[in-house]
Amino acid sequence: MENKELVPPFSAETAAAKLQLNENEWNTSDAAKVALLYTEDVEWSDRTTFLTGREAVQNYLAEKFAEQKDYKIRKEVWGAKENRNAIRFQEEWQDADGQWFHSYGNEQLEFDEQGVIRKRFGCISDKTIDASAREL
């Protein structure tokens, strides 16, 4: 199914299909592409940063992807109901000094009627790892 066809109310299956498309976008590390997953006036948080609007999200992501090199993410739907999803994810990336990280996170999403994310709240915990311990 096309992304546009995946709209609320979500079943576990449609949420998983939509999340696969979301994960693909995040794995491009292209801030402009990822930002399109969210509405123009999205309410968005990542760690302790709270933002409003797609443009602010895009700027934030551009900085994130510049700092986190070779970024990879894997997402999984924890639960889906009506227009809300709960998601678990794991990321791997390296910083400017070449230190690798494996991060664990949760995010909660709310979609509008067109299936575009209008609220996103994400929290992430980072663990330093050796390059050889990468899994993703």
Next chain:
Amino acid sequence: MKTNQKTGLFNSGRKISLKVLFVIAAVTFITSLHLTARAQVPPFTQESAEAKLKINESAWNTRDPEKIAELYSPDAEWRDGINMIKGRPAIIAFLKAKFAKEADFKISKEIWGAKLAKNAIRFEAEWRDAKSGQWYHSYGVEVVLFDDKGIIIERYASRNDKPIKAGERSIK
């Protein structure tokens, strides 16, 4: 004299009965809270999940690891930040270390969604680093899975901490 005694007796008798009534009412209220918590089993509605989360939040705000651990099954699986924890004794040990470091810990939790045996929760916490005295306001997201008796068997949580001034605390 007799009348006074009678009156006195009557009065003290009434006082006792009022006290007894108050105790009975209090016990009934507390028991009903516990029963309500226990009665909240999957499948959850927004309302039953909220009622259950209130009990969970109160337990966390006691900062008593033993009490909090009772919310989770004996073999519960946890991820807290980057820590993988399995089983109640490990949870208790983890919480003891946590509350020793995070003084004056207070948490406020809110249901994001509830369906069948799963809940998604947002939370905010405030605490003071026991060593440095620095205050923090933390934002977190947790997801939990309940067994059919309404005990949590899986819990995965991530949290990010923002340093704040003591005067900026907002969780009552």
